[in-house]
Amino acid sequence: MGRTTTSSTNTASSPSSLPALTAPTPYDLVFLDADKPGYGHYVDVLLAGSRPGAPDRLLRPGALVIADNVLRGGHVADPSRTDAEFGDEDRWQRHVQAVRDFNDKCLAEPRLDVFMVPLWDGVSVMRLCD
16 A cells, blocks of 8 residues: 655635635645634635535545634633734734634534644644545
């Protein structure tokens, strides 16, 4: 039984590059570290491109999607906390709310098993179940 190792890195702007993403073979792993308000859309695109039984799916069954910064230093869990990380409190709150919405969306998605790792800003490890 042979093993093939292939690696591909895409560092382009996610909103413009993700819809055009194709895979010669389905991906085993996708790492998201992009604009937080776009996280939900990125998962939607990955799932839509990975329909069960489709020959040209983006993610293989059992693939991992790893999303960075899903706890934002604990701010996602505690809405009363504030932070001036961006120098703009309104922008910070929008980012925190976007990450909350993303976490809720992924937890409600029946095609994903989600495990959140509370390391610093948090990492979600999601497994595509189909």
